[in-house]
Amino acid sequence: MHDFHYVSDQLSGTTESAPLLLVVDDQPSNIQTLYAIFQDSYEVCMAVNGIEALAFCALRRPDLILLDVVMPGIGGYALCEALKQDSRNCDIPIIFVTGNADPLDEVQGFEVGGADFITKPFHATVVRARVQTQLTIKRQADLLRLLALVDGLTGVANRRQFDHVLDAEWRRCGRSGQPLSLLMIDVDHFKKYNDHYGHQQGDVCLRAIAGVIKATVRRPHDLTARYGGEEFACILPDTGRHGALTKAREIEQAIRKLALAHADAPEGIITVSIGVASVSRQDPGDSVASLVSAADAHLYRAKREGRGRVCCLPDQS
Ligand SMILES: [Mg+2]
Secondary structure, eight states: OTHHHHHHHHHHTOOOOOOEEEEEOSOHHHHHHHHHHHTTTSEEEEESSHHHHHHHHHHOOOSEEEEESOOSSSOHHHHHHHHHHSTTTTTSOEEEEESSOOHHHHHHHHHTTOOEEEESSOOHHHHHHHHHHHHHHHHHHHHHHHHHHBOTTTSSBOHHHHHHHHHHHHHHHHHHTOOEEEEEEEETTHHHHHHHHOHHHHHHHHHHHHHHHHHHSOSTTOEEEEEETTEEEEEEETOOHHHHHHHHHHHHHHHHHHOOBOTTSTTSBOOEEEEEEEESSOOTTOOHHHHHHHHHHHHHHHHHTTSSSEEEOOSOO
């Protein structure tokens, strides 16, 4: 469910390291052969049974798995099924390595989510090409997903990702009984800023603000998104009213500290108004839409009361 969070982090921190291959085979000689083929261009790790492979995937995320079909204990197909059922591993391409190229066997392999088959004995060029093909497909799929979820101007999540994650967190917090908070953040007098400084400078300003929010809201499951034009939103799971209010004040102060000149604003600098809404225990009548409208209502109150401030419900819980 939380894969979306990881995807947005990949955009800024892409490091070009060798792809990580995991070879799972009960025969050391097979592992050695594959190791010899791939050691130059890949980081190759190995596991001699299903238990080891699952333990490895809990610690690291391979870019591709070469998986022996016939192994004592958990067989290749069962292991593939188990990996595909786990949201953290389901995107890893799995190529089956098999001794007998029975078409019925292959059908089963594709049914459990395998990407391709390689038949022993190996031909190094064929094996390399098949692995390369799967890695290319994987990289393109990752990139597409990234582009579909990230706001092009600011690099934070876009509205689509915001809607998806808010919905998922709403349901998760409903099940766990944990609180969920939402911040709606609007840049004050932004139209006047664009009129005075031009739209290119307006873009620079939005990027700077997104950077400050992202640096302030940085727990792994928090999400910063561009909600619309000059409006941002933060989803804070497992966070109650008090914690959310503290975060909101930190953001408001941090943006003040940026001291971005705004000649047409009363304070002479860029400020933001923030509305905070929290749900600590969901009632059956509550909906995710009511959380958004509550945060919106507090945001507009912050605007009405003079901007450059944080508003939320008066103390009651
Ligand atoms: Mg075997």
